Amino acid sequence: MGYKTIIEDNIDILVAGAGLGGTGAAFEARYWGQNKKIVIAEKANIDRSGAVAQGLYAINCYMGTRFGENNPEDHVRYARIDLMGMVREDLAFDMARHVDSAVHQFEEWGMPIMRNEKTGAYLREGRWQIMIHGESYKPLVAEAAKNSADKVFNRICVTHLLMDEAKENRVAGAVGFNVRTGNYHVFKSKTVICGAGGASNIFKPRSIGEGAGRVWYAPWSSGSAYGLMIEAGAKMTQMENRIVLARFKDGYGPVGAYFLHLKTYTQNAYGEEYESKWFPALQEMVGKEYLDPEVSHTTHRPIPTCLRNHAIISEVNAGRGPIQMVTMEAFQDPHLEEIGWHNFLGMTVGQAVLWAATDVDPKYENPELTTSEPYVMGSHATGCGAWCSGPEDVSPEEYFWGYNRMTTVEGLFGAGDAVGGTPHAFSSGSFTEGRLSAKAACKYIDDGKAEGIVVSDAQIQRRKEEIYKPMETYTVGRNEIVAGSVNPNYINPRQGLDRLQKLMDEYCGGFGVNYMTNDKLLSIGLKKMAILGEDLDKVAASDIHELLRAWELKHRFLTSEAVFQHTMFRKETRWPGYYYRGDALKVDDENWHVLTVSRRDPKTGEYTMEKAPLYHLVGDIEDKDLAKLKAEGHH
Amino acid sequence: MPTFVYMTRCDGCGQCVDICPSDIMHIDKTLRRAYNIEPNMCWECYSCVKACPHHAIDVRGYADFAPLGHSVRVHRDEEKGVIAWRIKFRNGKKDMDLLAPITTKPWGAGHPKLSEQPAPSAEMRNSELLFNEPKYVRMDDGGLHTLESNGLEIKEGVYY
Numbered sequence A: 001m002g003y004k005t006i007i008e009d010n011i012d013i014l015v016a017g018a019g020l021g022g023t024g025a026a027f028e029a030r031y032w033g034q035n036k037k038i039v040i041a042e043k044a045n046i047d048r049s050g051a052v053a054q055g056l057y058a059i060n061c062y063m064g065t066r067f068g069e070n071n072p073e074d075h076v077r078y079a080r081i082d083l084m085g086m087v088r089e090d091l092a093f094d095m096a097r098h099v100d101s102a103v104h105q106f107e108e109w110g111m112p113i114m115r116n117e118k119t120g121a122y123l124r125e126g127r128w129q130i131m132i133h134g135e136s137y138k139p140l141v142a143e144a145a146k147n148s149a150d151k152v153f154n155r156i157c158v159t160h161l162l163m164d165e166a167k168e169n170r171v172a173g174a175v176g177f178n179v180r181t182g183n184y185h186v187f188k189s190k191t192v193i194c195g196a197g198g199a200s201n202i203f204k205p206r207s208i209g210e211g212a213g214r215v216w217y218a219p220w221s222s223g224s225a226y227g228l229m230i231e232a233g234a235k236m237t238q239m240e241n242r243i244v245l246a247r248f249k250d251g252y253g254p255v256g257a258y259f260l261h262l263k264t265y266t267q268n269a270y271g272e273e274y275e276s277k278w279f280p281a282l283q284e285m286v287g288k289e290y291l292d293p294e295v296s297h298t299t300h301r302p303i304p305t306c307l308r309n310h311a312i313i314s315e316v317n318a319g320r321g322p323i324q325m326v327t328m329e330a331f332q333d334p335h336l337e338e339i340g341w342h343n344f345l346g347m348t349v350g351q352a353v354l355w356a357a358t359d360v361d362p363k364y365e366n367p368e369l370t371t372s373e374p375y376v377m378g379s380h381a382t383g384c385g386a387w388c389s390g391p392e393d394v395s396p397e398e399y400f401w402g403y404n405r406m407t408t409v410e411g412l413f414g415a416g417d418a419v420g421g422t423p424h425a426f427s428s429g430s431f432t433e434g435r436l437s438a439k440a441a442c443k444y445i446d447d448g449k450a451e452g453i454v455v456s457d458a459q460i461q462r463r464k465e466e467i468y469k470p471m472e473t474y475t476v477g478r479n480e481i482v483a484g485s486v487n488p489n490y491i492n493p494r495q496g497l498d499r500l501q502k503l504m505d506e507y508c509g510g511f512g513v514n515y516m517t518n519d520k521l522l523s524i525g526l527k528k529m530a531i532l533g534e535d536l537d538k539v540a541a542s543d544i545h546e547l548l549r550a551w552e553l554k555h556r557f558l559t560s561e562a563v564f565q566h567t568m569f570r571k572e573t574r575w576p577g578y579y580y581r582g583d584a585l586k587v588d589d590e591n592w593h594v595l596t597v598s599r600r601d602p603k604t605g606e607y608t609m610e611k612a613p614l615y616h617l618v619g620d621i622e623d624k625d626l627a628k629l630k631a632e633g634h635h
Numbered sequence B: 001m002p003t004f005v006y007m008t009r010c011d012g013c014g015q016c017v018d019i020c021p022s023d024i025m026h027i028d029k030t031l032r033r034a035y036n037i038e039p040n041m042c043w044e045c046y047s048c049v050k051a052c053p054h055h056a057i058d059v060r061g062y063a064d065f066a067p068l069g070h071s072v073r074v075h076r077d078e079e080k081g082v083i084a085w086r087i088k089f090r091n092g093k094k095d096m097d098l099l100a101p102i103t104t105k106p107w108g109a110g111h112p113k114l115s116e117q118p119a120p121s122a123e124m125r126n127s128e129l130l131f132n133e134p135k136y137v138r139m140d141d142g143g144l145h146t147l148e149s150n151g152l153e154i155k156e157g158v159y160y
Helices: A020-032 A072-082 A089-109 A137-148 A209-213 A224-231 A256-260 A275-286 A293-298 A305-317 A334-347 A349-357 A426-446 A457-478 A493-507 A519-536 A544-569 A624-631 B015-019 B047-051
Strands: A005-016 A038-041 A056-059 A130-134 A151-153 A156-163 A171-178 A184-194 A246-248 A265-267 A324-326 A369-371 A412-414 A595-600 A607-612 A615-619 B003-005 B025-027 B034-036 B057-059 B071-077 B082-088 B095-101 B152-156
Touching (some): A005 A020, A005 A426, A005 A457, A020 A137, A020 A184, A056 A256, A072 A615, A089 A426, A156 A457, A184 A224, A184 A426, A224 A544, A246 A305, A334 B082, A334 B095, A349 B071, A349 B082, A519 A544, B015 B047
Parallel strands (some): A005 A184
Antiparallel strands (some): A615 B152, B025 B034, B071 B082
16 A cells, blocks of 8 residues: 655644634634644544534624623533533633634624624524534634645544654654545644544434434544543543433434424423423432432423433323424414424434425424434533633633643644533534634743654554554454445444444433433443443545545544443433433432543553542622522522 | 434535535545545534535435425625525515625735734733734734732632
8 A cells, every 4th residue: 555654743732623723723823822833633634524514594602791681600600500510610701702703803803793672692502602603613704724734634534643752651742644635644733623523423323324424413423532631641521420411312413502492392192291390200300410300390400401411301201292392382483483494404414304305394383303323522511521720710620721622632722512611502612612722832832841752663654553553453454354334354343333322322311211221231232332332443445535434433442432331430410311220210419510531541441430520619609699699598 | 403414416526525624525526526424423513514615415304303395505705705695484474595604805815924023022021911912912012911010909808
């Protein structure tokens, strides 16, 4: 295989993966490092890559302090209750205090943000969401990143991080291959900002066959954020905290604008309100601190998303499904009807296609909802990702080691899905995290922390052999059989992915088992994972495109292994509606009011797990309504 | 929903290949035209459909749940800054045209070049501020929020 080795040397800041997090990093890095060499390596084309490739119809994280709407601590409190307490509040506060400045710049760059004609403020969909015409969201932010970067390498699948050989646990760049030419690319860099994505398609999806790509999170989100960082020995946090989405059936079209702006609501198949009847028993499981419908009714405090999922799952199991979205009222208003359709066209076109194909007109019919397969990510309403340092002026000592958003590997930073414990960042918050990482990475370099990095030719050569091994495996094994895909020497990436998804579904709490698992199932699952890991050494790729799928699979595998380990470690059911530990069906604040932190030893592959303390912001941050209720003795 | 390419419209220019986030639009070596090589990794994101200069790419809903006979077509115009959609139902009863802006400015005109900005001061470097801050946080003269400014502490334990 005569693929060339192309070395890009003397990079200061390498952005590995440029979705919203990575573009934010590349953009900002130029300001703090005006003479620094900034390079982007992206698996696809940064004009349409990452989770926002398709566009968005809302920005879900905007404080609106400018319009007197929310302060950063309000956002922290919201994320905290939604995630049942498990949030890195230092990181969340930090993101929230900067996020508006990102959004205001987006508007300046040409993003059409809708305005409330009466107040002049941005048009709110809900308390945190503003409405945009965001079809070109990604090309717009990509333009900013391109203005700042020295070089953009599109179509490079980054497979591994390079590690310094002079100083242990320090990053030295990354390697990968070009999915068009097949060439081997080496990026020698003083710092790496990992902006790669979270993981879709690790749990068996509800859709089958041709429809397997109709997943909620993008199918190209291959868990590479975690695959890259775990493999390098970075500590991870909250990897058990997978998310299950209640969405329009099959198309997984978004429901946010429907609930919040169009004021649609759900009911069971018999037209009944179903949620409240599940709450008393659920309150027994999670405690009044986490579920108090009275408080939620009178204040801004939301009922955690997982608990609302629990009500849907329970109602369907009781035989009164499907749950339906009542659209027939709102859609009588032609303006709202138009918004309903625009909402899909702006970010999930497939849902519009599905309704057109099935003649579902929400004006005359209430569409079905379903709960999705689980996803592992860190930027939407969940917080999987790397254990990162927070900002100096906010973080307690356990959360601070010198540079904002730096992982436990020196010189390796994160943004977006890569950073753990920061749910509800969404697109704007991910971009903001990228900016924070970039500033910190420049400081790290300026402080002389990246001096004397050594990368040997042996390391570069070893990775090259590893990267192309699936093609070698194919070439050697292929001629033993006449034709077809059944071969005793190897599996192809699709076969490996199918096996991973089935295993995750059945042993780690997928939709097929109603999101249920326990210690025994997890143990069996982990054994099977170890064997799958061995078989993935024999994954075969017939061409460069399949080689891309092979490495995506390996990243998904590493992600899944961490999910198993974390799920096993946390002996409680913290998020009913996301998953259940049948052997520990309650929230256990006495033992598990902590963040889970893991590290996979890069040499042995062994996991060590630990608990990290959970800090909360306290002070004058309560809702006035909530304070009143408390004063009246309700809480 | 998986994309497909009309034989008579595609000229093999490769715009779709260049833009597809999933790397599934490839050029057929014999026919020298594009096609979807892996429909089950297609997110129906329409990136290729929008990028095709000949409107040669269309979408047919996933075979596992979407019946035949529908259409969702799009025309994205970067110069005019708009995107136009047409949705047609299978039963023919609904046929909608929808138009939305995609930008408020000529493409790229609003983007700054950070290399040409005055370099940040040492004080700025040692602060928690990002580019354009604090101004852009609230678009006024206010400073960045801190624990102190907002009367907050960060404490270990269980507080609700």
